[in-house]
Amino acid sequence: MLLLAIIPVVLLRNRAGTQNSIVFSSLSILGTLGSKPRNLAGAFASSFLILTITAAAIALARPQLSNTYTERKASGIDIVVAMDVSTSMEIDDFIINGRRVDRTTAARLVVRNFIQQRPNDRIGLIPFAGQPYQESPITLEHDWLLSKLDSVRPNQELSQGTAIGSAIAASAVRLDKREDSKSRIIILITDGSNNSGRMSPITAAELAKELGIRVYTVAIGTKEGRLPNFKQRFPSQEFDTKTLEQIAEITDAQYYRAKSTEDLQSTFSTIDQLEKTEVKRNVITEKKDLHFYFIVAAISFLLIYIVLTTFTVPPSPN
Template sequence: MDTHFTGYLFTQPWWLLLLLALIPLALLKNRAGSRSSIIFSSLSLLGSLGTRQRDIAGRISLAFLSLFIIFSAISLARPQKQNSHTERKASGIDIIISMDVSFSMEIADFRFDGRTVQRDLVSREVVKQFIKQRPNDRIGLIPFAGQPYQESPITLEHDWLLGKIDKVRPNRELSQGTAIGSALSASAIRLDKRQDTKSRIIILLTDGSNNSGKLSPIQAAEAAKTLGIKVYTVAIGTEGGRLNGQRNAAQEFDTETLEQIAKITDGEYYRAKSTNDLVKAFSSIDALEKTERTQKVVATYQDFHHYFTFAAALSLLGHLVILCFHKSAGPE
């Protein structure tokens, strides 16, 4: 469907009734006058040699007059184009997503799109879907391994944020380990700088237990509680998943600490042993932290009548010029 004219309107459309004046002009144009049905020799034929040129000039003059009426009617009807854009208002809920990017997130023990994939890939896809469902929340990203890294500040620019999440992957150049306490502390500090919010939450996604950093997860959770920040913890991974050469991966999970973090901060703990579990965890968080979807539609209008006014003036000028030449060509 052609949408080139979408948004155009006339603010005073009744002026288009002037177009009805074209009807008598059309009748006048088609009226050729009576002609004799008997052909006879006459010297008067010589006197009518210039008639055809004068008739052509009259027709052109009439055409210019018709254009003048058309352009004038459109100009007086005030054609405009409506341009609308939506202003989003932040919901008042600020979220930090703290994602584990330690080496163990490369374990391939999840199914996604019919194939076995690594934990970090599933995590990125589910997190991106969560962000898309909350367009009015300010969301930031702090990945961590042996220490936290600020990848994205809290922002409403979600397209930019989604691009950042695509680049968050386990990196052997990062300090290895799982610094849950430090990640919580860094996330809480970032959220505490925003004093204009009604709700602040951290979503901690990890597949291991705290084994790096100077701050324990419980200490970090208590500090977050003091600041009024809730922490939702998500433990990801199957108990049988392991890296090549690793005998026992199950010992890496510290569900007890993650449960305690959530309890201290009035959050929730989730155990994701499959892609479906992970999707349900983020869907639950989305339902628990309701957001106001406040939007304001702002419309601006662009006038186009001056183009038609100019065209009408040129048409009238053309009509008058031809009319003057037409009269000057007649008998004196």
């Protein structure tokens, strides 16, 4: 409403003011007197009057700078994704958007979606081949976790083989350190049978059971997807669903068979629904009043306006 006062100021600023005049009876004083014409009343000073009104109106509106923070707390569910990156995971028997991709690529895509859907869970990543190695510790920093996930792929420089037992044991050790967890789970993704490592899968599963850790096992790959003989001497060892079923049963979890991208997505959707908990978030809003700055500006503009309209230069003789 105060801004409406600017309208008459704008309308009057370009109108000529009254001409200054003086009544005198003698021409002798003309040498010391002069006239100061005001052809445009307040042409320059009115700009500061407009600024004064504008700043005062903004100050009355009480502008604020608002910062909102969300205090995020962990859900209490800690998850380790143990992903097989042995040579057999290079087989391209999965289809994504009409394009054939290898098993690792399909697994990375589905795991990425799974992580993004669980922002309040602490999640870690342990790839494994002939032995496990830690790619990411259990963390809530999912952006960093996803960047690590993108780099996971089969590597010939790694110890080759499939160490399922060692992968479960390594994952369980990291989960065992999280004493404040309400639930701890391992999601094991593999397309082969255990043929490396110092610990058998069943022994590792029993140890995980003692620690209260559930191991969801996911067998990935089609039966048609087989390694050539020069890469694996005994192709029949590539799939070992029986052992994976036993691991899940021992740890009170479930076993899944993913023969396609759709199966893999469905598997992780099911796990996502099974392992849920309510999370409370605290939203904190900080507000900083800014009206003080506009009050100072309004006073400053007003003072300039008063100076311009009060103090004038000495009149010049005509």
